[in-house]
Each structure stands twice: as C-alpha cells, then as structure tokens.
Amino acid sequence: MAEEQNNTTMVVFSGDLDKAIASFIIANGAAAMGDKVTMFFTFWGLNILRKENVQTPKKKAFMEKMFGKMMPQGPDKLGLSKMNMGGMGAKMMKKVMKEKNISTLPELMEMAKGLGVNIVACTMSMDVLGIDKDELIDGIDYGGVATYLGEAYDAKVNLFI
Template sequence: MSENNKSTLIVFSGDLDKAIASFIIATGAAAMGKQVTMFFTFWGISLLRKENYHGTGKKSFLEKMFGWMLPKGPDKLGLSKMNFGGLGAWMMKYIMKKKNIATLQELMETAKEMDVKLVVCSMSMDVLGIKKEELIDGLEYAGVATYLAEADDANINLFV
C-alpha cells in the first residue's frame, strides 16, 4: 500500500456544531502535515457566505428565496440539535469563549493560514443561486469530478 499525505472532507451541513467539527478535523490534519481539501456543497456553502453582502446581480425568485433563507456566514449558523431559536448556538459560543476554544471564524482563518484547500461545489452554487461575489475570498470552485480526484488520492475521506 502506498503511503500518501492527503485528507478530504465533504462539508454538506450548514450547522454550527458540524462546521466547527469539520474545521477542527481539517486543521488537525494540516497540523499533522497532511494536505487537506474541504469540499463545500449544498448547505455547507452557507458558512462561506459574506455576512453583509447585498447582491447586485440578477436572480430568479427562487434564487432570491434561497439567499434569504440560508444563513450568511459562520456567525449566523444554528446547532443541529437543541438550537431553540438560536439559544443553543449562543450557549455553545459562550461556553467555547469561556474555555478559550477557537471560534468557527478563527478556525476558518487558521485553516486558510495552514493552506487547507477550500473548494466550493459549482453545481450546488448554481442550484442555490449563489454567486462567487457572495462568498469569502480564498476559495476554489469546481465540480464533483475535482473532489473525487482528490478523494481518490487521499487516505482519509470524511462526510460531515
């Protein structure tokens, strides 16, 4: 068996706790010297959205609805369980701060500094009506074939 040094994660969820876990795993793998690719698809794209973007491009009614319904950025995500209208997410962030645990935003910045590759699914962007200018800087855009090529060459592949 040939030894390789790559890991991939598919970030499908737009939930705060799952996003935190994804970035903890990604930065941990990068700290171990692995080349890490995170592939953001469907609801996972929400955490890459700019919080204050008020688009100028033309969108269909349904694309506007997705834009309105999806959270804008990491600070707007709720928990997958026990969210209670945002109270659960607030509690999670509060406890993390009290225990000096990095926020999701800090984990995302650390991942970029560690050269974790952040790839956004272009097909999901088309379905949800999300444009590149709505997303944070430093991203790559590709289809599933690009992710599968990365995954085929990796020894760890996770779906979150």
C-alpha cells in the first residue's frame, strides 16, 4: 500500500552545486533505505542534468541560445550559492570533498540512478529555457506539475530545494 511507504519527493529548483549535492545526498539516503524517491528538476535545476558541450539539432531562437550559453552545462560547471567567488569557491569545495573521500556530484548522480531514484525534468521549464532533450543526460523522465503533484501526494517527505 502506498500509505506504508516513506516516499520522498524534491523539487530541485536551484542549480547551485552545494544545493545539488545536498539534494542528492538526501535522495540517495532515502533510496538506500528502500524508499521511492522522485526528484523533479525545474528552472535552474535543469542545468544539473545538462551534458557538457552538446550540440542540439534543434534550431534555437536568439534568447534560447543566450540562456544556453550563459547557464552552466552540467554538474562540473555549477557554482556555489554562497562564497562562489567567480568559481573559486566551487573549486575549493570540490577539492576538499575529494580529499575527504566524499562523493562528487557526478558520482552522487550515478549512485542515484543505480539506486532507482526517479529523475524527472520539467518540460515547461525546458521550453522556457530552450533546453532540448538531447542536451540532458540519458535515463531520465519528463513531466509537468501534474507528474510532480501525483508523486508528492503519495510521499511523506516533500522538499523544495
């Protein structure tokens, strides 16, 4: 029964490295305990799912191209929500985490896939930001607010990050 499960959902709105790490640590922790986890990536959060330097066949409008160029392409390009200092903060944090043997964001994302975390890209945000399916990582789902709410109503823990 759905009521018996400790389902978890997250709206990942932010595209900051630190918040992305936090969201995947929570997601993987919950999934490792056997729970169903759905992460719904919207707005800047979509940048976490972008592939690096991908060329899409889609013909983009001027503003879509501009958004595309200016937004970070994938987990290695994200900045911190605080103390980013033009990217130096993000580099420092990645270095420290490596030294302390803490998983990097790409590793956490791989883990999430392995644990069956359901990764959903928000199609409306993709449309607004001009992001094509070809530009996002493989093995993810696509949906809108109804998809999200359907999962959230079955979940015990719902976070907006």
